[in-house]
Each structure stands twice: as C-alpha cells, then as structure tokens.
Amino acid sequence: MYSEKVMEHFHNPRNVGEIEDADGIGNVGNPRCGDIMKMYLKIEDDTIVDVKFKTFGCGSAIASSSMATELIKGKTIDEAMNITNKAVAGALDGLPPIKMHCSILAEQAIKSALLDYSQKSGVHIDGLEDFDPTDDPHDHH
Amino acid sequence: MYSEKVMEHFHNPRNVGEIEDADGIGNVGNPRCGDIMKMYLKIEDDTIVDVKFKTFGCGSAIASSSMATELIKGKTIDEAMNITNKAVAGALDGLPPIKMHCSILAEQAIKSALLDYSQKSGVHIDGLEDFDPTDDPHDHH
C-alpha cells in the first residue's frame, strides 16, 4: 500500500519531539478523525532553524509529518510557505488516494505553526491571509 | 445419477423389438416430450407369453421399458395389471425424482397394450375402466 519512502519515514521519523521554547506551534487535526499533528518551530532571522513534531495518526500521517519537517528545516519562512501537500506527498514517492488528507494535514501543520509565530511575533507572513487552521482536510479528498 | 440396475438395463435392454402378429400394442408418450414407448404383447390363455418394446427416450425410459417387459413376461393379465410404476422403479433400484415419469410411462405402456388386446379380442380386463392412455405422465411428478 505504502511506498518504501513512507515506510522508512514511518519507522524512522525525523524530528520527533517538542521544542520547549518554540517560536510557533501548530496544532491541526482532530482526534475524532484519528489524526492530530502538532508542529514546533524555532525561527531565527526568517529562517526555520529547528522543527519538531508529534503526531497521533496512521502511518502516512507520521511519515507526512516527518517529511514535512525535513522539507522546511533550514528553509526561510517564504520557502516553507511554498511547501504544498503535493510536495510532501511527492517527496514520499506518493500516497494512496485515501491517504492524501495526511499530506494536507502536514501542510496545514506548517502553516498553522507559522500563523502562531506570526501572531506571537507580529511578523507578517504573505499567504496566510486566507488560511484557516480549522479547515478539515478530510473534506479535501 | 442412475442406479447400476438402470444402467445395466439401459445398456442391455431385454425384449427389444417388435412382434409381427402381436395381440395387443400399446403406444404411449409424445415425441414433443422426448419419450415414446411402444409395447407389443403376445397373449395366450390369459398369459403374456411374449413381449417386446421399442422406446425413444432417455436412459431411464429405455431401462423402465426393459424392466417392465421383464416384469410382465410369463405373467397373467391380472398380474400384469398389478404392476405399478413404483414396482418398475423399485425393480430398477429406484429412479431419480425427475425421472419417475419414465416408470409411469412404462406402466401406461403395459395398460395401453392390454387395452388394445381387450378391445381387439373382446376380453374384459378388470381395472382398465378408468385408464386413459393419453394421460400425460409428465403431469404426475
């Protein structure tokens, strides 16, 4: 069902954990639906210098979280804003159709954490105007 | 499907043929339905001294004809009148339910031949009063 990449990230997820003094925290998903992603960002000079996640969810949710953190670590905020769910899924060599919502959740976790950073720090981030962190990714597929 | 007895009578039917100067001939069945039995009797002193048959029909029709001739050969008319389809089927170690009409046809062939004899010879035969040789055995099962 899953690509080897997904399985590899599921079994050896990168950047698991919390950041005590995170600059931005995103928390998306819903235990009812069986997936929650929490993402912690450390941001310095517009750059994501550290990122950690915790995820309650299926294999592809964990792999998507792991891949998302890899994709944004060391990147600027703008670069991180450009990471789409398709990029996450693509980097994992694809996800089964019924699992695409996991990659959407990962994209939302990033944006949600950036929104939190923006609100806490007062730094404006282009592209977050229309972002609604409570939007349900399960409706997307 | 068939008992060994049926198969044996089918492959080695007794008394196949015609009797040129038969005293009674019975002809029952209907080519539409796939079975016709013709039975020839030679009767002397109330006794069936010879009997032959010709049958167009399935395995059990041929075996039933053969067995019927065996059962009546050498018997008196009264004895022959007492041969029921159950006796024919029983003597064959049974017939499948959908084939019981073949044994009915055999009983009718006997009666029909006796009726013909009765009509030609003027000899009254008890039990033929209600017999209708055109009665369709296919309705009996």
Add this chain to the structure above:
Amino acid sequence: MKKLIYMDNAATTPTRQEVLDDMLPYFNIQYGNPSSVYSLGSRSRTAVEKSREIIGNMINAGEREIFFTAGGTEADNWAVRGVAYANKDKGNHIITSKVEHQGIIHTCEYLEKQGFAVTYLDVDEYGIVDLEQLEESITDETILISIMFANNEIGTVQPIKEIGEIAKERNIYFHTDAVQAIGNIRIDVDELNIDMLSMAAHKFHGPKGIGALYIRRGVKIDPLIIGGGQERNRRAGTENVPGIVGMGKAIELAYENLDEKNEKLIQLRERLIKGIFDNIDHVRLNGHPTKRLPGNVNICFEFIEGESLLLSLDMEGIAGSSGSACTSGTLEPSHVLLSIGLPHEIAHGSLRLSLGDNNTAEEVDYVVEKLVGIVSRLRAMSPLYEQFKGGN
C-alpha cells in the same frame, strides 16, 4: 479405466497445471486477506491487482474496469440487474435475445415481474439475432442491450460489432455475455463498443468459482453483492485470491498462440462434422457453419433422444452434452434449439461436442466410429425410426 475423451469444453474445462501451480501458494503460504494492512495482506492485494491488469489488457480495458465475481452467472445477473436498477429513472426497457444463457434470460424474466419491459430478439435458423428487429425495438425507454458474444450450445457468434455500433449510436448500454467467447476469440471492448462483458474462468482452463465483469468507466450500475469495501465498493466479500490469480494466468495462456490453436481446433471441428455426415444419415448441423466457436460441434440425430446418446457415449469413455429435456432438468428441450426453429422431437436428439486444445484427430475419428454404432443401436430401438422407415 479407459482414457477419457473429453469433448465438453463448453461445460467446463480442466484447470491447466501452470494455472494451478500459480494458485497454490495463495492457499496456505501467501494466504493474507488483501484488505489487511500488513505485508502478507498487501502481497495478496498485489497479486489480485496484477491479475486484474492482465485481464484488462487482454480485452483492451483498464484494470480499474475489471471486477471479480464468483462466475459467469453472477456477472450476468449483476450487469443486467445493476444497470436496470441504476437507470430506471431513464427507462425501463431492456433488449436481449431468445438464445441467451439462463443467467440472462431468467434475470430478465425476474425484472419483468418488477415492471421492466424486455424484448427477446428472434434469431435466424443459425441463431443469429435479427439486427433490424433490434433497431426497431429500441425506444426512448431502452436502457440496456444484452446480447451474448457466442452461444454456449450451438456456438454461433453474434454480430457484436454491429450491435455495439447500434448501441453506441443510440446511446444505450451494451452488455455481452462473453463466457463462451473469452479465451477463444480475441475481443477488444473499445473497438466493439462493449460497455460490459461477463466472463468465467472455468471455461478457459481456469478454476471454477471465479469470474469477472468488465464495466466501462462511467457506466451507471448498482452493486449486486453489498457489504465490505472490496472491488472499490462495487462487489463485497473477501476476495477469492487463488481463484483470481488462476483466472489471470488462465486468460494469459488462453490467448497465447490463439490463432494456431484455433486453426487446429477448426480443423478438428470440421473433421468431426464431416465424419458424422459421411457416416450417419438423418443428421443436421445446428448453428452457423462458419460463424461459430472454433471448437463447437452441435448436431441433431433424428429419431433418438440426447440423454441416451450421452449415456452410450459415456460407456465408451466419451464426454459430451445435449440440449434434450432430460439433461436440462426441465421438461423442455433447449430453448436455443427451439429458437432456431427445430421441432421438439428433433431438438431432443441433439449432441454438443465441444473440442479443446487437448483433443486429437485420433479422438475425433474414434468418436465418429463409436457414434455410428451407438446411433444405429438406438435407432433400432426407436419407434420413431420404425415409423419413419414404415412411412418411406
């Protein structure tokens, strides 16, 4: 025991050894449920999908258009009832033919009781449907045309391309029961405008208990068997994995060297027909002389009844079939033989010998030889023959 001469390949076929070999691991080594998450399950899933792809390829369909069933009858039932129920807002009229398999005919009769209207097209003396009547029968209410690809009794192959064109032009779904054709005739569902197609593995040296329905993408059809999400929610029930694997292998082998195999089959068929006609009188060939399945021979022997012919052949180690009432479980001879205009008493005397790749010219000659004796023995016993000779 004498070696069996099996000439009833239209009834069923032995599962080929290579097919069985491919199936075996899926019984007790690779036995996982394809719906399961773990590797044992996903390997079963992979095997199922591979077979689906092979089958799709063989008829020029996508693998997402192949749905596994328990056999040809289920596929037939599903196609007809599924389309009828799903499209009853559009119309209630179905067109089929008088020579379809019972899986179609009885399903149509069942739908008639539920308010659907069914036209059963006539066929000519060869069993070919009347295309004019087809065109004339179409109304605004017509939602489905279901015409078999090749007849199981007399082997006649229908003008499928023409029917497909009519259906397409009039925008009506076209289903074909190809249970007898698959593996014997090359079929391209696009070229022939076929929307749905039924098949059964056991007719082409695959296992019994597995079949498939091809459903063109976009066709509106209700499921027949409801429950779990298998077959993309269209046919519920744990997949018959060994059966599915076997069906894929069998269809692949069936289409390997098809032209050569068919050439040989046609030669055998003609040898058998000629042998019978040369040596036995009062016989008729049923079905079309050339537009017929390569291995199908169907002949009526006048004055005798089919079952007794079969039993006699069985004694000689020869397996065939008949359209006589006695073998149909009903009191009527084959509806197909009646539809091509045979009188009842002649229809009762039919014999179908359906040849397969394993049959040989020697077997054919042996069968002819045995038939000569059997027919003359049964005729000697037949009051109809006596009457006929008396009349002459």
Add this chain to the structure above:
Amino acid sequence: MKKLIYMDNAATTPTRQEVLDDMLPYFNIQYGNPSSVYSLGSRSRTAVEKSREIIGNMINAGEREIFFTAGGTEADNWAVRGVAYANKDKGNHIITSKVEHQGIIHTCEYLEKQGFAVTYLDVDEYGIVDLEQLEESITDETILISIMFANNEIGTVQPIKEIGEIAKERNIYFHTDAVQAIGNIRIDVDELNIDMLSMAAHKFHGPKGIGALYIRRGVKIDPLIIGGGQERNRRAGTENVPGIVGMGKAIELAYENLDEKNEKLIQLRERLIKGIFDNIDHVRLNGHPTKRLPGNVNICFEFIEGESLLLSLDMEGIAGSSGSACTSGTLEPSHVLLSIGLPHEIAHGSLRLSLGDNNTAEEVDYVVEKLVGIVSRLRAMSPLYEQFKGGN
C-alpha cells in the same frame, strides 16, 4: 524473512494442507461439471453432495438445507434480501443490530431505500444486543430477525438461543451470520431455532471464495443469483467444486477435538490479555470478558492510532488488525467500537489479535514484548499522550 506470527485468523485463515490435498483432484483430474450426464460429471456431483451432507451434519441440518454461495457476504445478502422480497406481502419490517457485519448492515440500508423498515438494535458495553428492545421492536410487520452469532471485531457471542426462542414464539424468521462462529463454536440449528445461517470457508481453514447459507426447509426465500438450475434452482452458476470439497473437509477438521482446541485457545487468549494489561497501562479490553470467541482479543491502546500500531507490528513479523478509520477504508472508526460506547479517539486505537490453532504461548509472549516497545514509541510521538501527561 522472519517467521510470521499470524494473529489475524478472524480476517482469514490459511487453507489447511489436508483440505488443499482433498481439493486438488477437482481442479484437473476430477474436473467435470456436476450438471453433466457422464461419469466425470456425476463424480463431481457426488463430491458436492458429500460436502453438503458433511456441512449439514455439523450444524444438525439436512443436506437439502445447505446451499453453497461464493462466501459469507453473498450468504448474508441472500438471506436478508431473499426473505425480504419473498415475504413483503406479510410485512416490511426487519430487525438487526448495530454491530452486524457490513454484509448485513449495508444490505439493510439498501432495503430501507426500497421501502423496508429496519430496526438496528442497540448493544450494551460488551456488544450484547438488548433482548428487551428486541421484543419491543417486534411488530405485526416484522418478517426477519438477523443477529450475528459472534462479532468479528470484539468476539462477543450473542444470546442466540434466547433470540431464537423469541423469533419462534413470534413466528418470525431468524437468520444468524455465523461466519465467525462456525468452526469455533458448536451450533445446532434446531436447538437454537435458527432458520438461516451464513458461513464462509476461509474463516475456518477452508479456501476463499466459497461459503454457504443454511435455509431451514419451508423458509420462503427468493434466490439472489438467477440462471441455471444448480443448487436445486436456488443459486445459479457452475458449482465451485474444489471450493465445495474444501469447505466440507475444513468444517470436519474444525470440529474435530473442538473442546481441546478451544481450551488451548482460551488459555492463549487470557495469557495475551494478561500480558498486555500487566505491561501496558491505559488499555481497555473490548467485548465481553467471557462470552467471546475463544481466540479473540480486542484491546484499545489509548493515545495511539491503530494503523500505525499495525504497521509497527508488521515490522516485527506480527499480523493483526484494527478498527481504526485508516484501516476501514472510510473516515469513521469501527461502527462496532462506537456502538459499545467508545469515544472516537479511543476507537481509533484498537487492536484485534485473533488467535488460531497454530499460535503458541511463545508467540503470545513475543507479541506482548514487542507491543510494549511499540506502544511506548508511538505514545512518545503522540500529542494526545503529551497532553494527557501534561494534564495529570
């Protein structure tokens, strides 16, 4: 490859070698169509009838009351729809439960769209149907009660005898989906007043693709698959002879030494439950503690999600299943777990380990050991666990 520890016997089971051995000749030696007149065919017929008799005997039914299907789902569909259609002049009401298999639930939902009324009985925290509610639900319109024998997810065994008595008293047909129970529990259809009963061979070490419906003599039921005269005109289609032979052998073997086997299974089950409870906290056992299938263990691990648990177990060579949404193909966790009152987030974390005769105490201990590590690793990753600990 590591040896697989297979603990998903409720999903499917490997076909036993003795079963496969019995099936093999029917693929390519004894391959005749049971409907054929010749000996090759009648030997297939004999094999089919022998299997029917064995299966009938096992549940105290007559062999003429056993009808073969393609599996459990078809049997379920047939029972419910067949009775509904055949008895709609008597009434339009069906009673079932909220914890049935989808083969029943979705069929009932389908019938609701066609104007039938369906009551889905509640169950208690253990998954046992409410008998009072059952009695109260019965109306003059009630034509069928369909309650499963034992639940496929949580293993709970229903009070079938009581339900049978109620049904009999009120003169209503009683169907039970015994797909999980057959081969694990002794069943006497007369003693339990069961009118119809579904089974599937692949759940008791028979092959996939074959099942049966027991139909008590006299029950009014329409056919589901229509066509040829097979199964005494009640289920059309060429018989899956190898499958049928395998099913007969498998049921025979399943009931051999049943008590001993169950005693062993129950010991393993309790060892597994105890191992998990002793070593992992925040777990709950789903289903009834004693009124459950001998091999069924179903446990929720709070704060983690079932699919990731399964994938992790698979890495360790352990096969299990889950009622999480991610494994059901829908977005909802198991309807069974929700029906017994579990909140969604906990239902997502369920694990079903269904033991079979091949499992050992060593395997059980190994699974417990691996579970400890996996659960702690997944919890370490879980924001729900973090939140819970924070809250404490």
